[in-house]
Amino acid sequence: MALIECVPNVSEGRRPDVVEALVGAIRRVPSVRLLDYSSDRAHNRSVITMAGDAAPLKEAVLALFEAALPLIDLRAHAGEHPRLGAVDVVPFVPIEGVTMEDCVRLARDTAAEVARRFQVPVYLYEDASTNPARKNLEDIRRGQFEGLTAKMAQPEWAPDFGPATPHPSAGAAVIGARMPLIAYNINLATDRLDVAKKIAAAIRQSSGGFRYVKAMGVALQHRGIVQVSINLTNYEKTPMFRVFDAVTREAARYGVTVLESEIVGLVPAAALVGSAEHYLQLASFTPDQILENRLRRQT
Amino acid sequence: MALIECVPNVSEGRRPDVVEALVGAIRRVPSVRLLDYSSDRAHNRSVITMAGDAAPLKEAVLALFEAALPLIDLRAHAGEHPRLGAVDVVPFVPIEGVTMEDCVRLARDTAAEVARRFQVPVYLYEDASTNPARKNLEDIRRGQFEGLTAKMAQPEWAPDFGPATPHPSAGAAVIGARMPLIAYNINLATDRLDVAKKIAAAIRQSSGGFRYVKAMGVALQHRGIVQVSINLTNYEKTPMFRVFDAVTREAARYGVTVLESEIVGLVPAAALVGSAEHYLQLASFTPDQILENRLRRQT
Numbered sequence: 001m002a003l004i005e006c007v008p009n010v011s012e013g014r015r016p017d018v019v020e021a022l023v024g025a026i027r028r029v030p031s032v033r034l035l036d037y038s039s040d041r042a043h044n045r046s047v048i049t050m051a052g053d054a055a056p057l058k059e060a061v062l063a064l065f066e067a068a069l070p071l072i073d074l075r076a077h078a079g080e081h082p083r084l085g086a087v088d089v090v091p092f093v094p095i096e097g098v099t100m101e102d103c104v105r106l107a108r109d110t111a112a113e114v115a116r117r118f119q120v121p122v123y124l125y126e127d128a129s130t131n132p133a134r135k136n137l138e139d140i141r142r143g144q145f146e147g148l149t150a151k152m153a154q155p156e157w158a159p160d161f162g163p164a165t166p167h168p169s170a171g172a173a174v175i176g177a178r179m180p181l182i183a184y185n186i187n188l189a190t191d192r193l194d195v196a197k198k199i200a201a202a203i204r205q206s207s208g209g210f211r212y213v214k215a216m217g218v219a220l221q222h223r224g225i226v227q228v229s230i231n232l233t234n235y236e237k238t239p240m241f242r243v244f245d246a247v248t249r250e251a252a253r254y255g256v257t258v259l260e261s262e263i264v265g266l267v268p269a270a271a272l273v274g275s276a277e278h279y280l281q282l283a284s285f286t287p288d289q290i291l292e293n294r295l296r297r298q299t
Numbered sequence: 300m301a302l303i304e305c306v307p308n309v310s311e312g313r314r315p316d317v318v319e320a321l322v323g324a325i326r327r328v329p330s331v332r333l334l335d336y337s338s339d340r341a342h343n344r345s346v347i348t349m350a351g352d353a354a355p356l357k358e359a360v361l362a363l364f365e366a367a368l369p370l371i372d373l374r375a376h377a378g379e380h381p382r383l384g385a386v387d388v389v390p391f392v393p394i395e396g397v398t399m400e401d402c403v404r405l406a407r408d409t410a411a412e413v414a415r416r417f418q419v420p421v422y423l424y425e426d427a428s429t430n431p432a433r434k435n436l437e438d439i440r441r442g443q444f445e446g447l448t449a450k451m452a453q454p455e456w457a458p459d460f461g462p463a464t465p466h467p468s469a470g471a472a473v474i475g476a477r478m479p480l481i482a483y484n485i486n487l488a489t490d491r492l493d494v495a496k497k498i499a500a501a502i503r504q505s506s507g508g509f510r511y512v513k514a515m516g517v518a519l520q521h522r523g524i525v526q527v528s529i530n531l532t533n534y535e536k537t538p539m540f541r542v543f544d545a546v547t548r549e550a551a552r553y554g555v556t557v558l559e560s561e562i563v564g565l566v567p568a569a570a571l572v573g574s575a576e577h578y579l580q581l582a583s584f585t586p587d588q589i590l591e592n593r594l595r596r597q598t
Contacts, residue, residue, distance in 0.1 A: 003594060035594065051594045096591060180590060187582075244579050260582035266590040269568060275575035280543050283486075283559035291479060291565040292395055295302055295334065295350050 002098035004106065005035075005180065006057045008048050008064055009089040011077050013039035018071045019046050025067035031056040044079025045088070051095070054106045061090055061110050065118050065173075073169040074145045082141050084148060085120065085171035089137060092128075092177045095268065103177035104128045108160075111175040115162030118170070121152065122161045125176035130160060137174060145171045182232040182271060183264035184240060186247045190256045193219045196226035199250045203228070203243060210246070212238035225259060235271040241278045301397035303405065304334075304479065305356045307347050307363055308388040310376050312338035317370045318345050324366035330355040343378025344387070350394070353405045360389055360409050364417050364472075372468040373444045381440050383447060384419065384470035388436060391427075391476045394567065402476035403427045407459075410474040414461030417469070420451065421460040424475035429459060436473060444470045481531040481570060482563035483539060485546045489555045492518045495525035498549045502527070502542060509545070511537035524558060534570040540577045 012018050016039070023037050032052040039046040050060060065087050072086035090110070092103040107128035115122050129135040133156065143151045148166045151157045158164060159172060166172055188196060196217030203209040204216075212234035218227050228247055232238060248258050270287070277285055287293055311317050315338070322336050331351040338345040349359060364386050371385035389409070391402040406427035414421050428434040432455065442450045447465045450456045457463060458471060465471055487495060495516030502508040503515075511533035517526050527546055531537060547557050569586070576584055586592055 003591075005590075005594070033594070095594060240575075240579060258580055260580045262582050263584060263588055266588055266593055268590045269572070269592075272572045272575035272589070273568070275579055276539075276571035276573075279578040280539060280574055281557060281559045283561050285562060289562055289565055290571070291304075291567045292302070293568075294565055295304070295332070295394060 002053050002102065003051060003096040004054060004057055004098055004103060005049065005051050005093040005095050006061065007050075007091050007093065008061065008087060009083075010046050010048070010064070010068055010072065011044065011074060011079070011083045011086055011088050012068075012072050013044045013046050013079065014041050021071060022046070022064055022067050023048060025063040026050060026060045029056055029060040029063055032060045040081070042079070043081035044077060045081045045083065054098075054102065057092065058106060058110045058113070061087075061175075062113060062117065065114055065120065069118060069120075069167075069170050074171045075169060077145070082138075082144050083171075084123075084141050084145055085167070085173045086169065087120075087173050088141075089125075090173065090175045091126065093180050094177070095180070100127050100177060100179070107175050107177045111161045111173075114173060114175065115159070118167070119163055120167045120170050121159035121163050121165070121172045123172060123174045124160045125174050126178040128176040137176075140174050148172055179234045179236065180266075180268050182235050182240065182267050184230045184232055184243070184261065185264065186228045186230065186244065186261045187220065187223075187259045188226050188228070188251055188256050189259040190226060190254075191219070191224050192254070192256070193217060193226050195251065195254045195256050196228050198254070199247055200228050200230075202250050203230070203246050210238040210243060213243060232271075235268065235274070239274050239278070240271055241275040244275075301352050301401065302350060302395040303353060303356055303397055303402060304348065304350050304392040304394050305360065306349075306390055306392065307360065307386060308382075309345050309347070309363070309367055309371065310343065310373060310378070310382045310385055310387050311367075311371050312342055312344045312378065313340050320370060321345070321363055321366050322347060324362040325349060325359045328355055328359040328362055331359045339380070341378070342380035343376060344380045344382065353397075353401065356391065357405060357409045357412070360386075360474075361412060361416065364413055364419065364469075368417060368419075368466075368469050373470045374468060376444070381437075381443050382470075383422075383440050383444055384466070384472045385468065386419075386472050388424075389472065389474045390425065392479050393476070394479070399426050399476060399478070406474050406476045410460045410472075413472060413474065414458070417466070418462055419466045419469050420458035420462050420464070420471045422471060422473045423459045424473050425477040427475040436475075439473050447471055478533045478535065479565070479567050481534050481539065481566050483529045483531055483542070483560065483566075484563065485527045485529065485543065485560045486519065486522075486558045487525050487527070487550055487555050488558040489525060489553075490518070490523050491553070491555070492516060492525050494550065494553045494555050495527050497553070498546055499527050499529075501549050502529070502545050509537040509542060512542060531570075534567065534573070538573050538577070539570055540574040543574075 111122040200215040410421040499514035
């Protein structure tokens with residue numbers, strides 16, 4: 001069975017009864033596991049994490065739209081977080097026994113059905129994008145709900161699915177497929193913030209570093225040290241060990257050592273196994289050699 | 300649910316119908332997954348690999364004894380591999396959601412029931428052993444079936460459970476709990492066999508090295524290189540990364556580099572995750588942060 005993660009972001013973080021109604025709609029879909037949900041009042045936004053196989057996840061996303069549309073009206077929505085729609089962003093993330101291509105197909109199927117059933121225009125993003133200029137979520141969401149009518153009037157912002165104008169209350173949705181994010185911090189045995197900032201600049205894509213790294217230097221004042229705070233957006237193409245080694249080398253150039261690193265939240269097993277393979281110089285290793293994988297497969 | 304591996308070794312490797320009868324008895328136990336079985340004619344011995352929770356595994360071991368006793372007579376058994384009994388050795392191996400203590404308890408419960416139900420004397424071994432002098436399988440099995448009556452007459456070789464004399468046809472059984480073995484080889488970029496042998500001697504317990512390492516130097520003649528061939532009997536206490544680093548340092552002393560390493564067969568995920576933690580200097584990491592573990596737990 002495929003294991004796919006789906007993390008819908010909805011534009012409601014202040015009315016718990018509404019959030020419960022949305023989560024309840026997902027709970028009623030068989031074979032979907034609700035893993036987590038949390039709301040941010042300032043953002044007026046909630047993030048729901050669920051997992052399952054493709055068909056039940058698609059059904060759960062449709063159930064979420066069906067529940068959200070009568071309850072969330074973007075014309076009356078305010079919050080700090082940028083948003084385009086009621087159900088704002090829906091990424092599908094391949095976890096196990098499933099390829100990115102499978103998740104792209106699932107994202108497109110789901111997007112087509114959302115547009116058809118609810119008359120909500122949908123943009124595809126990240127790996128599901130059909131247009132390089134519309135790959136980044138930030139670009140798609142620029143102008144927000146309030147600017148959506150004007151934006152959609154431009155030919156290059158015609159949606160991938162659905163009507164050519166926004167849904168009156170629900171705006172538009174952004175549905176796509178992406179790799180799991182890894183929030184990965186490397187702490188340096190120094191209080192020199194300039195060093196952390198220089199290393200962050202050296203490793204992040206935006207200033208010439210690795211393709212799938214976002215990074216910044218921050219001070220951990222309570223500990224008297226600094227941190228290179230990293231988001232790894234594709235651990236297969238920019239692996240953890242390569243980033244760790246690069247930070248170690250850059251730090252040495254300033255006479256600084258790495259104190260420790262840390263993973264915030266969740267990490268795919270393959271990212272850690274890949275690091276072990278690298279440092280142990282493992283030849284011809286396959287995931288099938290991991291005992292737990294073997295035990296689980298042969299049910 | 301606990302995931303425990305159980306790997307019974309039985310003294311029959313030449314009569315396929317007998318082996319099939321034994322495996323069939325295991326297959327009929329619900330909730331036990333038969334993962335593998337293979338027979339060795341020269342050894343006249345078969346190894347069965349199964350997995351499951353404690354209660355069904357205990358039931359499967361009892362079913363195996365019940366099937367084996369009328370079919371295997373040690374008085375008529377010959378083979379190259381040392382053996383004490385019809386069902387010769389039964390190790391329980393903790394894999395996931397289960398501690399070694401749980402497996403020790405399971406081994407003792409199973410041993411008591413085997414002795415009670417079949418009048419077969421049972422020795423506990425490895426982590427389940429109650430006596431430091433009777434921890435190693437080799438020590439318990441020394442003298443084999445043929446020497447068992449004389450051995451059991453010695454007070455220090457009274458069995459842990461069951462009668463004080465061997466079962467006439469089935470001898471005695473050795474039941475216990477142990478860590479999973481990792482067969483781990485490190486290939487050196489040289490054809491100097493003496494270097495591989497010296498490194499093997501430096502890292503293995505028997506000659507002063509790591510507590511849970513067995514190692515030997517061998518030539519891979521078809522490739523023109525040599526190998527340090529390692530059995531890691533407890534990867535938690537003697538981890539892969541420590542052995543790899545030690546081999547790398549010892550090799551450097553002879554001007555030799557590590558070409559690659561390889562895992563033969565299966566490896567517990569924790570052994571690889573532990574290596575990643577080490578090299579990435581991960582602080583306060585828990586297995587609960589591995590996405591797949593989280594997804595699986597919250598069913």
